[in-house]
Amino acid sequence: VVPLAKDIMTKKVVIATPRDSIASAARIFAEKNFDHLPIVDQNGKLVGIVTSWDIAVAVGTKKRRLSDVLTPKVITAREDEPIDEVARKLERHGISGVPVVDAEGQLKGILTTDDISMLVWRRR
Amino acid sequence: VVPLAKDIMTKKVVIATPRDSIASAARIFAEKNFDHLPIVDQNGKLVGIVTSWDIAVAVGTKKRRLSDVLTPKVITAREDEPIDEVARKLERHGISGVPVVDAEGQLKGILTTDDISMLVWRRR
Numbered sequence: 001v002v003p004l005a006k007d008i009m010t011k012k013v014v015i016a017t018p019r020d021s022i023a024s025a026a027r028i029f030a031e032k033n034f035d036h037l038p039i040v041d042q043n044g045k046l047v048g049i050v051t052s053w054d055i056a057v058a059v060g061t062k063k064r065r066l067s068d069v070l071t072p073k074v075i076t077a078r079e080d081e082p083i084d085e086v087a088r089k090l091e092r093h094g095i096s097g098v099p100v101v102d103a104e105g106q107l108k109g110i111l112t113t114d115d116i117s118m119l120v121w122r123r124r
Numbered sequence: 125v126v127p128l129a130k131d132i133m134t135k136k137v138v139i140a141t142p143r144d145s146i147a148s149a150a151r152i153f154a155e156k157n158f159d160h161l162p163i164v165d166q167n168g169k170l171v172g173i174v175t176s177w178d179i180a181v182a183v184g185t186k187k188r189r190l191s192d193v194l195t196p197k198v199i200t201a202r203e204d205e206p207i208d209e210v211a212r213k214l215e216r217h218g219i220s221g222v223p224v225v226d227a228e229g230q231l232k233g234i235l236t237t238d239d240i241s242m243l244v245w246r247r248r
C-alpha cells in the first residue's frame with residue numbers, strides 16, 4: 001500500500017507573506033532548521049514559495065523582500081496523492097519539496113524529499 | 125537488493141575552498157541548481173561542507189568567506205554503504221546530503237535526499 005501525501009507530510013506549516021523581508025525568512029530558516037517556506041497573501045491563499053536556495057542566490061543583490069525572490073507558480077501535491085507520484089513530480093521539476101493542499105486549495109502541510117527519503121529505510 | 129551509495133550518487137562533485145567567498149558559492153548554487161558544496165583544502169582533503177541553508181542564514185551578517193559559515197565535522201557515506209543506512213544517517217543528523225568517500229577518504233561523489241527520493245518512484 002503506497003502512502004499518501006497526507007500520511008507523510010508535516011502538518012504544521014510555517015508560512016510568510018510577500019512583504020516580509022528576506023532577513024526575516026533567513027531567521028526562520030535558522031531557527032527551524034528547514035528549507036521550504038510557502039508564501040501566502042492576506043487571505044491565506046498560496047501565492048508563492050521561497051527556499052533557502054532562493055535566499056542564497058540573492059546574496060550580493062539589493063533584494064530586500066520575499067516578493068523579490070519568491071517563485072510564483074507553486075507546484076503542489078494533493079492530500080490524497082500517492083507519494084510515488086509526488087516523488088516523480090519533485091524529480092521532474094528539479095525541486096525538493098511541495099506544499100500539500102486540499103480540494104479547496106487550502107494549505108494542509110509540506111512534504112519534502114527528506115520525508116520521502118525516510119521511507120526507504122523504514123521499510124527495511 | 126539494496127543499492128549502494130556508489131550506485132546512486134552523483135559522481136561529478138563541485139567543490140570549493142575555505143578561502144572562497146560566500147558570493148562565489150552563491151553563484152555556484154545559482155548556476156548548478158543544487159544545495160550542497162563540499163569544502164576541501166589545497167590537498168583536496170575534505171575539511172567542511174556548505175549548503176544553501178548556511179548561506180541563507182548568513183544573510184544580514186558581515187560574514188564573507190566560506191570559512192565563516194562551513195560545518196567542519198562532515199558526515200559522509202562510504203561508496204559501498206547501502207542506501208537504507210545512508211537514509212537513516214541523514215535523518216538522524218537532520219541533514220539532506222552527504223559527500224561519498226572511498227576507503228582512503230577521497231571524495232568520490234555526493235548523495236542527497238533528492239537522489240534517494242527518486243528510488244521510491246522508480247521501484248513502482
Ligand SMILES: C[S@@+](CC[C@H](N)C(=O)[O-])C[C@H]1O[C@@H](n2cnc3c(N)ncnc32)[C@H](O)[C@@H]1O
Binds near residue numbers: 049093094097158
Ligand atoms: C530548481 S530548485 C533547486 C534547489 C532546491 N533543491 C530547491 O528546491 O530550492 C530551486 C528553485 O525551485 C523553486 N521551488 C522549490 N520548490 C518549489 C515548488 N514546490 N513549486 C515551485 N517552485 C519551487 C525555488 O523557489 C527555487 O527558485
Ligand SMILES: C[S@@+](CC[C@H](N)C(=O)[O-])C[C@H]1O[C@@H](n2cnc3c(N)ncnc32)[C@H](O)[C@@H]1O
Binds near residue numbers: 198219
Ligand atoms: C541541520 S541542516 C538543515 C538544513 C538542510 N536540510 C541542510 O542539510 O543544509 C543545516 C546544517 O547542516 C549542515 N550539514 C549539511 N550536510 C552535512 C553533512 N553531510 N555533514 C555535516 N554537516 C552537514 C549544514 O552545513 C548546515 O549548517
